[in-house]
Amino acid sequence: MGALSLSWETLELHTAQPFGIARWTHSVYPRTFVTFTQDGVRGQGEAAPNAFYGETRATVEGVLPLLSGALEDPWDWDGLGARLAARMPQGHPSARCALEMAAVDWCARAVGRPAWQLLGLSPLPLPESSYTVSIAALDDMRRQAREAAARGHRALKVKLGTDHDEAIVEALRGEAPGVALRVDANAAWTRPQARRMLDVLAAARAELVEQPLAAGDLEGHAALRGVSAVPIVADESLHHVGDVLALARAFDGVNLKLAKLGGPLQALRALRLARAAGLQVMMGCMIESSLGIAAAAALAGACDWADLDGALLLADDPYAGLEWTAGQLARPVGPGWGVERR
Ligand SMILES: [Mg+2]
Incomplete structure (x- = not known):
């Protein structure tokens, strides 16, 4: 060479x-x-x-x-x-x-060839990605949800961990009654808070809740899972491929992100382990360009949920080539990750 x-x-x-x-x-x-x-x-x-x-x-x-x-x-x-x-x-x-x-x-x-083919992944359609409503004043969050639903997004993810989470969930459910509502507490709740919020989330027909408790609190998550009607998904509790099996006793699913696991090959190992352990799988992302999102999308067809809106939130994405229809991302067809520098 x-x-x-x-x-x-x-x-x-x-x-x-x-x-x-x-x-x-x-x-x-x-x-x-x-x-x-x-x-x-x-x-x-x-x-x-x-x-x-x-x-x-x-x-x-x-x-x-x-x-x-x-x-x-x-x-x-x-x-x-x-x-x-x-x-x-x-x-x-x-x-x-x-x-x-x-x-x-x-x-x-x-x-x-496209990278997903080289990785041996099936040409399945990708699950529809959620679109994130970020923490802001309640009226602003309502507006974000209303506008996203009007653009055709059918899954919204809302970031919680405020002193008025219940009001946020109820407001968004009222604003966008037809969307799948995913909730991410980003490790911000105490055990009693989380227990109370489970009832709010069930009433609002939330599709899942991500990381209600602190990253290290597996006991707390296991107890919540025992009483929750809403699937509980690990994000901050998962740092490394080697964490996956231990999380299976405390969570219903895991959120895989390339940037925290060490890349697409590590994420693919984590995905296989999660499936073997009976976990559901979300393909997630950071705020990142369409290059990082394209690499995550390569694996998303093998996942239950996609949360890949990181580049959609950018004003200055330096990469182009992903085709979005609201939250639905088409499989990239170009070689490699399928995106090119603008
Ligand atoms: Mg998260």
């Missing part, structure tokens, strides 16, 4: 509206885009660092110079994890993700 090169640049992406969850509200998201080049073929990946998982722009940019040799043989996917581990300590999942994404993209482009 010819000489390889690895380069990267960080772009500050902006959401069209400030995006708020229980822990924070931001509108600027630094994302680092990695390009791996060999034999005239380019593979690309995206690092979407999240402070909750111990990463920042600085940690991503600091670790990437150590990693270029890890793509020495981009076809050796099984060995990639060991080569990354040899070059850096634990952690850095979004930096690992960018490298995994670049390796798979490179291989798929080298043979002119």
